[in-house]
Amino acid sequence: xxxxxxxxxxxxxxxxxxxxxxxxxxxxxxxxxxxxxxxxxxxxxxxxxxxxxxxxxxxxxxxxxxxxxxxxxxxxxxxxxxxxxxxxxxxxxxxxxxxxxxxxxxxxxxxxxxxxxxxxxxxxxxxxxxxxxxxxxxxxxxxxxxxxxxxxxxxxxxxxxxxxxxxxxxxxxxxxxxxxxxxxxxxxxxxxxxxxxxxxxxxxxxxxxxxxxxxxxxxxxxxxxxxxxxxxxxxxxxxxxxxxxxxxxxxxxxxxxxxxxxxxxx
Amino acid sequence: xxxxxxxxxxxxxxxxxxxxxxxxxxxxxxxxxxxxxxxxxxxxxxxxxxxxxxxxxxxxxxxxxxxxxxxxxxxxxxxxxxxxxxxxxxxxxxxxxxxxxxxxxxxxxxxxxxxxxxxxxxxxxxxxxxxxxxxxxxxxxxxxxxxxxxxxxxxxxxxxxxxxxxxxxxxxxxxxxxxxxxxxxxxxxxxxxxxxxxxxxxxxxxxxxxxxxxxxxxxxxxxxxxxxxxxxxxxxxxxxxxxxxxxxxxxxxxxxxxxxx
Ligand SMILES: Nc1ncnc2c1ncn2[C@@H]1O[C@H](COP(=O)(O)OP(=O)(O)OP(=O)(O)O)[C@@H](O)[C@H]1O
Ligand SMILES: [Mg+2]
Numbered sequence: 122x123x124x125x126x127x128x129x130x131x132x133x134x135x136x137x138x139x140x141x142x143x144x145x146x147x148x149x150x151x152x153x154x155x156x157x158x159x160x161x162x163x164x165x166x167x168x169x170x171x172x173x174x175x176x177x178x179x180x181x182x183x184x185x186x187x188x189x190x191x192x193x194x195x196x197x198x199x200x201x202x203x204x205x206x207x208x209x210x211x212x213x214x215x216x217x218x219x220x221x222x223x224x225x226x227x228x229x230x231x232x233x234x235x236x237x238x239x240x241x242x243x244x245x246x247x248x249x250x251x252x253x254x255x256x257x258x259x260x261x262x263x264x265x266x267x268x269x270x271x272x273x274x275x276x277x278x279x280x281x282x283x284x285x286x287x288x289x290x291x292x293x294x295x296x297x298x299x300x301x302x303x304x305x306x307x308x309x310x311x312x313x314x315x316x317x318x319x320x321x322x323x324x325x326x327x328x329x330x331x332x333x334x335x336x337x338x339x340x341x342x343x344x345x346x347x348x349x350x351x352x353x354x355x356x357x358x359x360x361x362x363x364x365x366x367x368x369x370x371x372x373x374x375x376x377x378x379x380x381x382x383x384x385x386x387x
Numbered sequence: 388x389x390x391x392x393x394x395x396x397x398x399x400x401x402x403x404x405x406x407x408x409x410x411x412x413x414x415x416x417x418x419x420x421x422x423x424x425x426x427x428x429x430x431x432x433x434x435x436x437x438x439x440x441x442x443x444x445x446x447x448x449x450x451x452x453x454x455x456x457x458x459x460x461x462x463x464x465x466x467x468x469x470x471x472x473x474x475x476x477x478x479x480x481x482x483x484x485x486x487x488x489x490x491x492x493x494x495x496x497x498x499x500x501x502x503x504x505x506x507x508x509x510x511x512x513x514x515x516x517x518x519x520x521x522x523x524x525x526x527x528x529x530x531x532x533x534x535x536x537x538x539x540x541x542x543x544x545x546x547x548x549x550x551x552x553x554x555x556x557x558x559x560x561x562x563x564x565x566x567x568x569x570x571x572x573x574x575x576x577x578x579x580x581x582x583x584x585x586x587x588x589x590x591x592x593x594x595x596x597x598x599x600x601x602x603x604x605x606x607x608x609x610x611x612x613x614x615x616x617x618x619x620x621x622x623x624x625x626x627x628x629x630x631x632x633x634x635x636x637x638x639x640x641x642x643x644x645x646x647x648x
Contacts, residue, residue: 285481288450293495293546294471303498307485384484387528 168354176354177361185343185355194366197328197339200256201370204263205324209317212271216316219272220279221305233273241266241323242330254335259328266327267320274319278312279305311385314378321374325367340366394463395550395582396424396447401457403442415607416442419457422601422610426549429576429583431593433639434603434611435646440586442608444554447584448475461550471495474548478555480539482527488538489514489523495546513541516575533564537571544575551581555588565589566624569596573622590639594632595622602639605646612642 133140150170156162157169164172181190219226244262252258282305290304332341340363347355403417416439424430432440445451446459449469459466461473474495482491489510496506514520517537527535536556543551557565569592576583587593593600594616602612616635618626626632 283481285477285479286483288448288475289477289481289483289542290494290498291469292448292450292471292473292475293498293542295498299498303494304483307483310485384526384528387484 165353172354177358188338193338193340193343200259201324201328204260205267208264208267208271212268213275216272216275217279220276241327245334259331262331263324263327267324270320271316274312274316278309282308311382314382318374321370329363393425394423395426397460398422399458404454406454418607418609420610427580429597430599431585431587431597432601433593435605438603438605439608441554444552448473448552472548473550474543475552476539476543476556478558480535484527488525491538492541513545517541532560551583553585555586594635602642
């Protein structure tokens, strides 16, 4: 009996924060089940867990409005990835260059400072006007939001490189090129990865918002369509899938971060 | 030009002004500083905080040439840029945090495209001489303060610089570790014989390690006093109790003390 107690104490000691998180989630789920079971709340406002799970199963087996769940999910994910990857591919070199060279910085800073406080969703009407409601307009919206964050983070990364590290490299005979690739680039990496992390989260929320406005498939479209036709359980299902995929995307970037920047901040 | 080939570093009337954007806010950090350091000599600079010790190191290293007047000569020739013949060891070790210990040490050799086999061999040698065996694969954040400073020392020395410029290299270490580092440095000097300019705020360290000590005045830094240290060679920690050491320490302390207002 006492050894069991000891075992439990040990589990608590090492995993207590994970356990607390699990309990916290279970508590909220329990409140949800309790509220929907004992109060007469219409499934049109908060569906009960059973209704929710049934809908979840239904949309995954039968799809939603004639398209499989896989089609909705993959079109949202593909749009996000296309815009995000383009933003990363362009944002890194431009951001690093702006951090490294004061002239380049002077050229782009007025624009980045002006655009930063504007939420990307505000461009939706413009983007539709310019590019129509096709794929390109959505991808370019994601690009606009993500690119700004990539650029800003990368240039901040270069400016944060400790002066001593640069002096050491110069002192030991590094050329400008070596200085950039062997010191400035690796030293800015944590900022670059933070940029990717922020840009990923932003891209995902932009795409869902964009699909709310104009799309024929995608998770945002599904949520909006379901709301329009009062299929509230499907709205909840859509929101939950958006959350889970966002979490997965973030975890992938965090994996990248742990692999490349384990030394940062220590 | 002077024909004394024995002189490695020479400063002639060096004055340094840090220019400021605002008017009348220029700072004169050094004023007419002149001294010579001979080949293989170890010279320390002591002086109150803010008197321009780091400034001297930065000027000789070639890190900062703005607002410098006077002449800085290395082996009789004016310096005009940073050089691998004079390597700086910083107080803040300045290790590359993303590189392992052996990669940090190899940095200078890699930059110069030395053969991989040659690099491995030399790195091993310097890891042994700085007592870092077993830590080759560690990252800087996994090391203690003393170890980090030994890596920084090895990273500098592996390039076989003729001049080592050290700016309070052991200042951030505890007394015990500092002692080990001082002995480590003395041992390495007996092998490689670099010329060393050492900035320190620790008078005992200055006396223990150097052949000569330069005392600076408060800002603007001028050389107040050049004190030769005649202690038996090779140096070892035992000398701290001998008469010469004690009288030297008294003398320096009284000078530095007179600066306090
Ligand atoms: N970049 C700078 N711009 C303006 N003034 C500076 C700059 N760097 C140093 N100074 C000034 O020059 C003087 C000398 O600085 P320095 O760093 O050489 O002093 P130090 O003797 O190394 O001091 P410490 O013992 O505290 O390290 C100081 O009074 C400082 O205020
Ligand atoms: Mg200093």
